Amino acid sequence: VMVWLRRCTHYLFIVVVAVNSTLLTINAGDYIFYTDWAWTSYTVFSISQTLMLLVGACYYLTFTGVPGTATYYALIMTVYTWIAKAAWFSLGYPYDFIVTPVWLPSAMLLDLVYWATKKNKHSLILFGGVLVGMSLPLFNMVNLITVADPLETAFKYPRPTLPPYMTPIEPQVGKFYNSPVALGAGAGAVLGCTMAALGVKLNTWTYRWMAA
Numbered sequence: 449v450m451v452w453l454r455r456c457t458h459y460l461f462i463v464v465v466a467v468n469s470t471l472l473t474i475n476a477g478d479y480i481f482y483t484d485w486a487w488t489s490y491t492v493f494s495i496s497q498t499l500m501l502l503v504g505a506c507y508y509l510t511f512t513g514v515p516g517t518a519t520y521y522a523l524i525m526t527v528y529t530w531i532a533k534a535a536w537f538s539l540g541y542p543y544d545f546i547v548t549p550v551w552l553p554s555a556m557l558l559d560l561v562y563w564a565t566k567k568n569k570h571s572l573i574l575f576g577g578v579l580v581g582m583s584l585p586l587f588n589m590v591n592l593i594t595v596a597d598p599l600e601t602a603f604k605y606p607r608p609t610l611p612p613y614m615t616p617i618e619p620q621v622g623k624f625y626n627s628p629v630a631l632g633a634g635a636g637a638v639l640g641c642t643m644a645a646l647g648v649k650l651n652t653w654t655y656r657w658m659a660a
Contacts, residue, residue, distance in 0.1 A: 506647025581640030
């Protein structure tokens with residue numbers, strides 16, 4: 449009974465974390481619409497995606513103990529996001545805006561670290577967290593590259609939900625030293641380790657709760 453109860457808890461966690469990851473990353477390309485604040489929004493979205501990927505992937509990876517499951521988790525996030533983004537497409541937004549699978553290569557690095565360090569959790573947290581944090585903002589730039597013309601897209605498909613008090617007064621030229629990838633990677637590398645540790649710890653807590 450305890451084995452099945454533990455398995456059910458595990459699957460519940462995966463669904464909850466994966467769904468919440470998707471909800472938080474669903475607007476991964478929305479920085480395209482905030483033309484005056486594009487780099488600022490891009491950096492924030494990059495960091496949020498990094499952290500959500502790390503929590504779920506590390507939890508899943510340490511629960512199964514099988515290198516490869518982090519990539520599988522990223523695939524779940526990608527598919528969930530594609531399903532949700534279909535709503536955007538149905539509203540008339542361009543297809544190339546939907547989303548590219550930017551989480552997969554970063555998750556592959558996480559799997560590689562776990563395998564290369566012989567399933568060492570501390571190495572996973574330190575090396576995996578840094579690698580994912582530094583790589584995802586780079587891969588996230590693919591979202592900008594694949595959209596034909598971000599500026600034209602932004603004016604052709606304006607966001608109707610932006611409240612007046614959030615409308616930029618003037619263009620933020622030079623924001624973040626014109627290097628959103630570098631800033632996102634730097635912040636992601638630091639925060640990534642913390643969130644990776646949380647993902648691993650969630651696994652421990654789950655076991656302890658089930659054993660109580």
